[in-house]
Amino acid sequence: QVQLVESGGGLVQAGGSLRLSCAASGSISLNAMGWYRQAPGKQRELVAAISAGRYTTYADSVKGRFLISRDNAKRTVYLEMNSLKPEDTAVYYCTQYYSSHYSDSGVDHWGQGTQVTVSS
Numbered sequence: 001q002v003q004l005v006e007s008g009g010g011l012v013q014a015g016g017s018l019r020l021s022c023a024a025s026g027s028i029s030l031n032a033m034g035w036y037r038q039a040p041g042k043q044r045e046l047v048a049a050i051s052a053g054r055y056t057t058y059a060d061s062v063k064g065r066f067l068i069s070r071d072n073a074k075r076t077v078y079l080e081m082n083s084l085k086p087e088d089t090a091v092y093y094c095t096q097y098y099s100s101h102y103s104d105s106g107v108d109h110w111g112q113g114t115q116v117t118v119s120s
Contacts (some may be wrong), residue, residue: 002026002109004094009114012084016118020079022094022111029072032097034107035079037090037116047092048079049102057102062088084118092116 003025012018020035034049048058048068056068067080077094094111097104 002028002096004096004109004111006092006094006111006114009092009116011117011119014084014086014118014120016084018081018084018116020081020092020094020114020116022077022079024075024077024096026075027072028070028075028077028096030100031108032100032102032105033068033070033077034095034097034102035068035077036093036095036107037088038093039087039090042090044093049095049097050077051102052100055101081116084116086118086120088116089118090116 005023008020032051035047038044050056050068065083069078091113093113095107096109098108099105
């Protein structure tokens with residue numbers, strides 16, 4: 001089925017910015033999309049999600065610093081990460097939901113994950 005390919009991860013200094021991209025092999029226009037992350041010793045958590053209608057939600061820890069967006073024509077989802085903190089260090093996963101809204105269903109597909117490391 002659909003494949004999600006992530007890029008843009010890397011090592012950045014605290015206070016810096018990073019832009020993650022997620023390219024899908026198929027159409028994403030009808031599906032909610034999101035980003036999850038998992039830090040060492042912690043459970044995987046939702047970072048941000050965007051519905052097919054561009055309704056968004058963010059984790060409290062990243063609200064005001066991160067921005068999720070989508071370009072359906074390019075079949076790509078982005079995560080702009082600003083004012084990065086060491087606690088943002090994690091593997092970030094791109095996700096596609098079953099339905100058009102992230103509140104209505106679970107995740108259908110997962111990307112391979114990309115490492116984001118924020119140094120202090």
